[in-house]
Amino acid sequence: MIAGADALRIGGRAPRRVVEPNDAAETAAALAAAGAAGECVVVHGGGTLQQSANPPERYDVALLTSRLDEVAAYEPRDLTIGAGAGMTLAALRRMLAQHRQMLPLDAPLPQRATIGGTLAAGWAGPRRMAYGRSRDLLIGATVALVDGTLATTGGMVVKNVTGYDLGKLYIGSHGTLGVLVRANFKLLPAPPAHRLAVSTFDAELRERVIAHASNVAVAPTALLVRDGFGALRDAQHPEEIDFRPQIVALFEGSETTVDRAVREYRSALGAAGIAETRIASDAAGEAAFQAIVDDYVAPAGDRSLTLLARGLPADAPARAQRARSAVEIDVETVTDLLTGDVVARLRAPRSLDAETLAAFGEAVRAALGRAQVLAAHDVAIDAWGGTPGTIETMRALKAQFDPAGTLAPGRFVGGI
Amino acid sequence: MSTFAARLTDALGPEVVRSEPEDLAVYAFDAYSEDRLPAAAIVPHDAREVGIAVRIAQECGEAVVPRGAGTGLCGGAVPTRGGLVVSFARMNRILEVDVRNRRARVQPGTINLDLSTAVAGHGVFYAPDPSSQKISTIGGNVGTNAGGPHCLSYGTTTNHVLGLEYVDGTGAIHRTSVDDGGYDLTGLLVGSEGTLGIVTEVDVRLTKLPEAVRVCVAAFADVESASEAVSAIIGAGIVPIALEIMDALITRAVEAHYHAGYPENAGAVLLVEIAGTHDDVAAGETVLASIAKAHGALSWRAARDQHERDALWAARKGAAGAIGRIAPNYYIQDACVPRTKLPAVMREIDEIARAHRLPVGNVFHAGDGNLHPLLIFDRRERRQVEAVVAAGTEILRTCIAMGGTISGEHGIGYEKKESLGLVFSADDLAAMGHVRDVFDPRRAFNPDKIFPAGAMCGEVGTPPVAARA
Numbered sequence: 083m084i085a086g087a088d089a090l091r092i093g094g095r096a097p098r099r100v101v102e103p104n105d106a107a108e109t110a111a112a113l114a115a116a117g118a119a120g121e122c123v124v125v126h127g128g129g130t131l132q133q134s135a136n137p138p139e140r141y142d143v144a145l146l147t148s149r150l151d152e153v154a155a156y157e158p159r160d161l162t163i164g165a166g167a168g169m170t171l172a173a174l175r176r177m178l179a180q181h182r183q184m185l186p187l188d189a190p191l192p193q194r195a196t197i198g199g200t201l202a203a204g205w206a207g208p209r210r211m212a213y214g215r216s217r218d219l220l221i222g223a224t225v226a227l228v229d230g231t232l233a234t235t236g237g238m239v240v241k242n243v244t245g246y247d248l249g250k251l252y253i254g255s256h257g258t259l260g261v262l263v264r265a266n267f268k269l270l271p272a273p274p275a276h277r278l279a280v281s282t283f284d285a286e287l288r289e290r291v292i293a294h295a296s297n298v299a300v301a302p303t304a305l306l307v308r309d310g311f312g313a314l315r316d317a318q319h320p321e322e323i324d325f326r327p328q329i330v331a332l333f334e335g336s337e338t339t340v341d342r343a344v345r346e347y348r349s350a351l352g353a354a355g356i357a358e359t360r361i362a363s364d365a366a367g368e369a370a371f372q373a374i375v376d377d378y379v380a381p382a383g384d385r386s387l388t389l390l391a392r393g394l395p396a397d398a399p400a401r402a403q404r405a406r407s408a409v410e411i412d413v414e415t416v417t418d419l420l421t422g423d424v425v426a427r428l429r430a431p432r433s434l435d436a437e438t439l440a441a442f443g444e445a446v447r448a449a450l451g452r453a454q455v456l457a458a459h460d461v462a463i464d465a466w467g468g469t470p471g472t473i474e475t476m477r478a479l480k481a482q483f484d485p486a487g488t489l490a491p492g493r494f495v496g497g498i
Numbered sequence: 499m500s501t502f503a504a505r506l507t508d509a510l511g512p513e514v515v516r517s518e519p520e521d522l523a524v525y526a527f528d529a530y531s532e533d534r535l536p537a538a539a540i541v542p543h544d545a546r547e548v549g550i551a552v553r554i555a556q557e558c559g560e561a562v563v564p565r566g567a568g569t570g571l572c573g574g575a576v577p578t579r580g581g582l583v584v585s586f587a588r589m590n591r592i593l594e595v596d597v598r599n600r601r602a603r604v605q606p607g608t609i610n611l612d613l614s615t616a617v618a619g620h621g622v623f624y625a626p627d628p629s630s631q632k633i634s635t636i637g638g639n640v641g642t643n644a645g646g647p648h649c650l651s652y653g654t655t656t657n658h659v660l661g662l663e664y665v666d667g668t669g670a671i672h673r674t675s676v677d678d679g680g681y682d683l684t685g686l687l688v689g690s691e692g693t694l695g696i697v698t699e700v701d702v703r704l705t706k707l708p709e710a711v712r713v714c715v716a717a718f719a720d721v722e723s724a725s726e727a728v729s730a731i732i733g734a735g736i737v738p739i740a741l742e743i744m745d746a747l748i749t750r751a752v753e754a755h756y757h758a759g760y761p762e763n764a765g766a767v768l769l770v771e772i773a774g775t776h777d778d779v780a781a782g783e784t785v786l787a788s789i790a791k792a793h794g795a796l797s798w799r800a801a802r803d804q805h806e807r808d809a810l811w812a813a814r815k816g817a818a819g820a821i822g823r824i825a826p827n828y829y830i831q832d833a834c835v836p837r838t839k840l841p842a843v844m845r846e847i848d849e850i851a852r853a854h855r856l857p858v859g860n861v862f863h864a865g866d867g868n869l870h871p872l873l874i875f876d877r878r879e880r881r882q883v884e885a886v887v888a889a890g891t892e893i894l895r896t897c898i899a900m901g902g903t904i905s906g907e908h909g910i911g912y913e914k915k916e917s918l919g920l921v922f923s924a925d926d927l928a929a930m931g932h933v934r935d936v937f938d939p940r941r942a943f944n945p946d947k948i949f950p951a952g953a954m955c956g957e958v959g960t961p962p963v964a965a966r967a
Binding site: 157158159160161162181183214217218225227231232234235237238239240241242243244245246247248250251253254255259270271272299300301335336338339342392393394395396422454466468469470471472475476478479482483494495496 | 596598599601642643645649653654656657666672673674675676677678679680681682683684685686688689690691706709729732733735736737774775777778781834835836837838863866867868901902903904905906907908909910918921922923925926927928929930932933934935936937948949
């Protein structure tokens with residue numbers, strides 16, 4: 083399905099034309115043609131993380147990867163796959179599930195999110211301490227470059243130091259260096275059992291709860307404290323919303339191990355003063371966990387802004403606390419106790435205009451130390467909030483790969 | 499003393515700079531067969547001194563080659579154009595251990611194993627464990643994105659480096675982090691074999707020690723059936739911590755030296771490590787043993803305790819050294835294939851070695867599909883030297899034909915640079931050239947490494963003479 087031009091708008095800008103190449107060669111040719119015509123190209127996957135970079139300074143062509151959705155190579159017994167960048171994560175998940183395998187990229191909205199978009203946006207999900215992030219799982223890639231060539235890096239083997247590891251460079255580059263057309267991954271066996279443990283607690287217990295939950299023998303694969311973010315409703319009492327903070331732990335592994343993990347985790351939380359921990363098992367647990375990740379980019383109210391701050395796990399609760407108390411409107415947070423990520427969503431009341439929300443956003447960003455935008459709904463704010471010290475090297479890389487500035491100019495850090 | 503060496507000495511003092519031929523001899527070679535004396539070497543105390551030296555090298559038009567412990571097998575640390583060698587022998591301190599956040603900050607000269615030893619009391623370790631880990635440095639490991647037996651489950655060096663400090667071609671010092679916004683310069687630098695800059699500090703991830711560990715040994719009639727078992731284990735969706743194979747020649751050699759308890763008369767030995775909870779380890783062993791037996795395992799035995807586990811690993815990691823004691827010379831190859839191709843590729847390697855009338859030993863990270871055939875020869879026999887070179891190239895071509903690649907963990911270095919074109923097209927190499935152009939437009943950082951001659955024109959200094967086998 084070709085998305086409507088409206089769905090392709092970024093920051094109020096719409097493309098003058100849309101191209102939807104059928105394969106890698108057409109993608110490279112489309113880039114070369116646009117470059118020769120002096121047009122600027124923005125790549126679109128599923129559009130789920132388009133707000134996590136700045137709007138392009140110029141936007142002539144929307145290049146859709148939706149037709150680059152074929153699986154080029156999947157040998158389940160090798161535990162590797164080579165897939166087109168336009169394949170959705172949900173389609174990939176279905177295919178892998180048939181062989182009890184997984185690629186734990188954990189991006190929001192997997193029905194829409196594509197492999198290429200998830201990589202280009204540098205998405206790193208909450209299970210990455212257990213399974214690695216995209217940069218740890220990508221073993222090869224093919225990229226269409228503005229000179230019309232296709233450049234491959236890595237391969238289909240799980241260990242490789244043959245030439246530069248350009249896959250790492252393309253991850254998180256937001257389509258500013260080239261267009262990912264194919265990605266090769268190492269896969270993981272899917273754990274047979276899942277338990278999602280959700281407990282609501284009184285805010286004054288926070289420190290104890292975090293300390294006890296972080297100190298269990300069988301580590302969870304994800305461990306999040308949620309303040310707000312549409313606190314999970316009780317299935318028995320869907321009309322009741324509990325506004326107290328929640329701690330969410332995902333346990334994955336063998337049946338024996340997850341059962342033991344849940345038992346020990348419950349008892350650790352019990353010692354911290356939490357009486358009740360609800361457990362969702364297997365498919366229900368996976369769905370509930372996906373809903374939590376989907377929330378990272380979901381809008382709230384009429385106008386909202388979601389920031390992501392990476393940092394050290396040990397100080398994540400303190401950073402989240404600073405974010406919640408930085409401004410006078412509601413700031414919801416997810417504190418990732420394993421990765422150190424803090425996701426902060428500012429929910430504007432109806433009366434608050436976009437400029438004020440943006441100013442509040444900067445205040446929360448300052449409280450977090452450093453943060454990038456994950457989602458912005460009806461508000462405009464610089465997506466990056468500062469430039470790294472190595473920005474001149476990054477500018478030089480951009481100039482080498484895209485000397486004419488064909489690809490998404492202005493979208494990346496430092497105006498790249 | 500050359501002008502270059504004199505300038506270095508003026509700036510850094512005689513304590514840091516080496517310029518006499520007898521002092522430079524130790525910086526001329528690594529574990530590959532090439533050698534060349536550099537014009538000068540430095541043994542700096544800190545990044546600032548590295549920066550000063552790099553700037554002087556730039557002004558004098560000299561190449562700069564970083565050096566860890568010199569254990570590299572592909573000539574990556576050989577100063578093929580003379581110039582400056584930067585030795586990290588003095589920058590070997592663990593600067594910071596942050597157990598709560600499971601990170602450490604180390605200088606590049608830190609010995610790999612020293613880090614795990616230093617943090618063991620905190621229940622964590624540094625996962626990448628190349629067989630050379632008792633002597634090789636973390637900086638050198640970063641250069642080649644070193645692997646090791648336990649990388650099957652934990653990943654290679656690049657998966658454990660969270661940030662770097664590096665000196666660029668002008669001598670300026672930069673810091674990178676995988677959590678910074680912007681392009682992943684950390685990921686580019688790891689595995690770039692010293693061609694993009696000189697790493698002066700490394701932020702690494704520490705991994706929690708597992709609750710339980712079990713190391714098991716299975717005997718097989720031959721390498722092929724052991725390889726079938728490995729393919730079947732991975733194919734069944736089981737990824738243990740380590741899955742290693744040694745053939746009869748290697749097993750006999752390590753047993754003769756280490757007496758670790760490997761079955762000496764086996765045609766091949768499979769070494770398996772499982773880790774996790776006590777329950778998972780016990781269940782895992784049952785499943786793995788049954789798969790192994792279904793594929794012809796003649797015996798299966800678990801190490802009784804830590805002492806036995808350590809002995810088995812010490813022997814495995816000492817395999818190349820043990821062969822060195824019984825063979826006049828050997829040439830160790832490093833290639834990687836998809837895991838289903840293991841049995842086929844092992845057959846092919848055997849045939850190639852037979853055709854060239856060379857004894858071959860196989861000791862490899864089977865779970866990763868990462869092969870290390872050791873071709874045994876006598877350097878004094880011209881026919882054998884030629885046969886080794888020819889057989890090595892045939893093995894690489896075979897691996898590529900099976901969908902594999904020419905280096906899994908040792909790097910390309912000087913040895914395999916002319917083979918890079920077998921794996922990558924001119925367009926692929928051009929994209930890599932873009933990166934080199936940014937970091938090292940002068941081609942002064944470790945010239946003659948990774949890329950075939952001609953692909954990276956304009957490298958500084960006098961090119962080396964033709965490679966001797």
